[in-house]
Amino acid sequence: MSQELEGAQPQLPSTPPEAAAVAGVGAELARLFAGQVEPQGDSFGTEVVKVRPTALRDVARWLKEAGFHLLLDVAGVDYRGRRPPEERFEVVYHLLDLAGRRRVRLKVALPEQEPTVATVSDLWPAAQWAEREVFDLFGVRFQGHPDLRRILMPDDWQGHPLRKDYPLRGPQRTPSVQGLRSRFFPVRAPEDDRLAGPAESSPASPPDARGLQEGESRHGT
Amino acid sequence: MEVLSQPFFLTTVDRFARWAQRSSLWPLTFGLACCAIEMMNLVGPRYDAARFGAEVFRASPRQADLMIVSGRVSHKMAPVLRRLYEQMPEPKWVIAMGACASSGGIFDNYAIVQGVDEIVPVDVYVPGCPPTPDAVLDAILKLQERIRSGDRKAGVLA
Numbered sequence: 001m002s003q004e005l006e007g008a009q010p011q012l013p014s015t016p017p018e019a020a021a022v023a024g025v026g027a028e029l030a031r032l033f034a035g036q037v038e039p040q041g042d043s044f045g046t047e048v049v050k051v052r053p054t055a056l057r058d059v060a061r062w063l064k065e066a067g068f069h070l071l072l073d074v075a076g077v078d079y080r081g082r083r084p085p086e087e088r089f090e091v092v093y094h095l096l097d098l099a100g101r102r103r104v105r106l107k108v109a110l111p112e113q114e115p116t117v118a119t120v121s122d123l124w125p126a127a128q129w130a131e132r133e134v135f136d137l138f139g140v141r142f143q144g145h146p147d148l149r150r151i152l153m154p155d156d157w158q159g160h161p162l163r164k165d166y167p168l169r170g171p172q173r174t175p176s177v178q179g180l181r182s183r184f185f186p187v188r189a190p191e192d193d194r195l196a197g198p199a200e201s202s203p204a205s206p207p208d209a210r211g212l213q214e215g216e217s218r219h220g221t
Numbered sequence: 222m223e224v225l226s227q228p229f230f231l232t233t234v235d236r237f238a239r240w241a242q243r244s245s246l247w248p249l250t251f252g253l254a255c256c257a258i259e260m261m262n263l264v265g266p267r268y269d270a271a272r273f274g275a276e277v278f279r280a281s282p283r284q285a286d287l288m289i290v291s292g293r294v295s296h297k298m299a300p301v302l303r304r305l306y307e308q309m310p311e312p313k314w315v316i317a318m319g320a321c322a323s324s325g326g327i328f329d330n331y332a333i334v335q336g337v338d339e340i341v342p343v344d345v346y347v348p349g350c351p352p353t354p355d356a357v358l359d360a361i362l363k364l365q366e367r368i369r370s371g372d373r374k375a376g377v378l379a
Contacts, residue, residue: 157296168330
């Protein structure tokens with residue numbers, strides 16, 4: 001029995017012969033799309049290629065036909081203050097060739113004013129929600145996207161929270177909280193029952209006993 | 222006096238109603254974050270909220286008396302939570318479980334409501350991150366005591 005088990009050990013895959021070919025994708029792209037792509041070397045087994053926004057769709061289509069059938073993720077980056085305004089935003093695509101065990105990362109730099117890039121959701125339907133997320137949080141517009149709505153934030157949200165110039169607590173902390181209160185408590189009836197009960201009959205405590213200073217109240221009042 | 226030959230006790234309608242209300246505080250089934258994992262232990266054999274009549278988590282707000290807000294509430298979730306609260310029949314109570322539900326907790330940012338009392342009236346706040354199931358049981362017991370001793374929402378409804 002043990003001999004059988006030993007004999008049944010799976011064949012470990014040898015070093016993939018495609019490992020050499022991985023270095024070839026960037027070079028091949030640079031040859032096919034001269035002046036439009038810029039190979040940036042290997043990053044932990046992933047070929048990194050910088051692509052001009054205008055060439056993205058052609059590059060993406062070529063990669064898909066070359067076997068990169070799986071779009072792993074579409075991510076956004078804000079390089080505010082670290083790069084010129086013409087390259088403030090970057091959209092990053094991760095592609096995987098399942099059969100050839102190859103990985104490619106495409107980087108597209110976009111300007112600060114109206115960052116726009118073509119969608120790849122017709123090539124990889126998985127891009128639909130990923131592109132909506134980048135639009136929601138960074139304000140990058142994807143031309144040709146069938147349904148470019150916010151996906152994480154409420155539909156009526158203002159701004160794009162993952163931009164570096166978006167304040168952590170939101171642009172209008174106090175007004176928004178007050179707006180929320182007035183939305184859900186339109187009328188504050190005097191018999192508001194939350195403080196009813198025997199334990200809360202101690203008006204002797206000073207107003208700042210809760211440790212809140214004026215203007216710092218959580219309710220903004 | 223045939224009636225006196227039978228066992229009986231005297232009470233008021235109001236006290237009787239409060240006894241019924243506090244003896245079956247049925248929570249609404251929903252969890253928002255990691256606090257919900259602790260909340261689930263309430264109805265397990267170790268903590269056994271059935272001892273206090275609060276073990277029947279109802280899947281419909283129409284059948285729930287108690288809303289345990291177990292976790293952070295995002296601005297996107299706030300209208301949903303408020304609607305669930307409004308769908309619960311009177312009388313109803315709310316427990317804010319944990320730091321996030323009580324005050325926003327560590328999530329002092331644009332996305333999270335800074336305390337669920339911004340959108341629903343809270344009866345008991347439970348500290349902790351997350352609170353232990355014991356702490357939530359304590360909150361339920363405190364709520365029961367309030368219902369017994371004169372909470373205005375409880376008793377015979379006007």
